[in-house]
Amino acid sequence: MDDQAAPPSPDSVDPARPLEQARALDPARYIGAQALGFDQREILARNWQVVAPASAPASALASPGDHVVREIGGVPILLVRNGEGVLNGFLNICRHRAGPLALCDGKGAKRLRCAYHGWAYDLDGQLRTAPEMQTAEGFDVSGIALERIEVEVWGGMVFARIGSGPAFADVMAGMDEIVGPDQLDGLRHHHSRLYDVACNWKVYVDNYLEGYHLPFVHPDLTQVVSYPDYTTELARHWSLQRSPIDAETDAYAAGEALYFFIYPNTMLNILPGRMQTNRVVPDGPDRCRVEFDFYYAPGNTDRADADDAFSDSVQEEDRLICEHVQKGLASGAYQPGRLSPAQEAGVWHWQNLLREAYANSG
Template identity: 50%
Template sequence: MTLQEHCRIEPLDQAHALHASFYTEPHWLEFEQRAVFGGTWQLAAHSGELQAAGDHVVGDIAGKPIIIVRQADGSLQAFFNVCRHRAGPLATCNGKGARALHCKYHGWTYELDGALRAATEMQDARDFDKSAVRLQGIRVREWQGLVFVALDASAPPFEQVFAGIAGRIAPTELSQMRFAKRDTYKLECNWKVYIDNFLEGYHLPFVHPGLSKVLDYRVYDTELAQWHSLQHSPLRNNDGIYGDGNAWYYFIYPNIMLNITPGRLQTNRILPAGHGHCIVEFDYYYTDDPEVQARVQAEQAFSDEIQAEDISICEHVQQGLASGSYSAGRLNPKRESGVWHFQNLLRAAYARHG
């Protein structure tokens, strides 16, 4: 089949899964870094890491080094973490209260807003205009205590990507939750396998017997928006793990999950680590409510159990995709609409960039 045929959008009740070659052929990763991760809003930090002027966070987004800096007026600015002299880093780790950004290679100094303040020993450079040099900026947004960046101007408007989420989860305020810990996992599967798995509850009765008792599979539902999807269910029989209320599982295209239960936010960031491996970062945030704090240990142990089950099935699926015996199966319209939605966004990206 041609790329155009692989990228054809089918109605949900006639839809096939994405072809196995997108999960197994190495050349797709370079394209995805550029056009998928580089062309979307990416989770890069938490507001708690950037509380005061000069606080800064460094990171890697779509294979490119970035730095986010809190300004004196309270706003955030983000830049490529690349000196305009000879590409040295402005910082090699997160920091607090910096008054300026100093290149670690040759000492060029930038204001927090990216303007060049001083260029070491450049007095003999003819026609060198210090005022014309500044760090290359990146779009940055702060939302519900989370900080996102977009490398490419073609990324959709932030308000469009996150439309309706804050209102839907109200009165919950994610910004009121404090960071507790990060767990990092490396999986032997393509990054898309892990996301496909997240996006459907079809596997719950077969892979997650414990979670199936907590979520009501009969009313487990998926809702689709333009750039995100939501799976939700009432909570039940959870023996002090989550508390009373609802579970909200948001997926933000292409690789961010917001798992919200009463008093808790768990963010997942899925990063490719080669075409056949991925890294999954779990960050936990909780309110200070004593009832919530009393559940933390049990909730994290339960999350570890679910994650072990997901790792096992995802790695087996990757083996199946690479077996040569599978191409693209039919999707379940009732249970796999989230997979269909995600894969269609990918198809559009693949087709758009050829």
């Protein structure tokens, strides 16, 4: 909306304060192309995020040659399963003149053939053939390969990143003790959805990280999850909101809802017998796209349509409030307000991780 807004300057990072004294993040971080460029390069590209379901039978990556295309920090990436079943990650950028190896998800490819001039790479990223290159002096396909990115499979999901940041094991440390990959491995990917929201990607994350807004924004959801019993746990790289589920409603089975946020843009919403994952991807300074993937325990999918409709209505409520918040942040008339220590510990934790990234950039 406002690319002309003054970019945040490196010396404008307000220090992390104790929760009882905390304020919300500087609104300048939510507006303009320069702020977005920093987030893409220094925060989103460097850190692990969920990018696709891994190994469910119907997964887009189940068999050799199956591939998915995504974006991390604004950089196109490609995941592909090779002939031996190994999952490879590459930049989806041809070594010739930056064309795409794949334009969309696909199944059973024998080669990764660039859509621009047809250079063809094998499923391990090695260039095999390049048309019309015989007279290029010293040109040798064997010395050319796609640039690899790091991938990890955890709990039936593929995580990836493209830059250097904390190790995957360090990021996930402690999660296994609450919900192990073994428990999640039993779930199967069911369907995906995309949502477009007219707000900076961080507004969507801020909103995810507190239950404070539930009675006001989600009256129906408030009947199902026990808002006063929300608790928040904070780890180094992730936070967890927990809520008991009221067994008398039919939207969810009884048990506990676990809402994990893994810095910077992954959410794992784990309910008895199912899980919904979200990845928040910027689509300009004041737009984002949220990728939803729904997973179910085998035999538990009869509620999928009802779950999807309920999730869709909650999502619409969040979309509307996030779009209003973006307008307030971009107005030039907002000064960061105080946070609720009782309800916004998750917001405080994540905004301090952002402050750390901003301070380290100086």
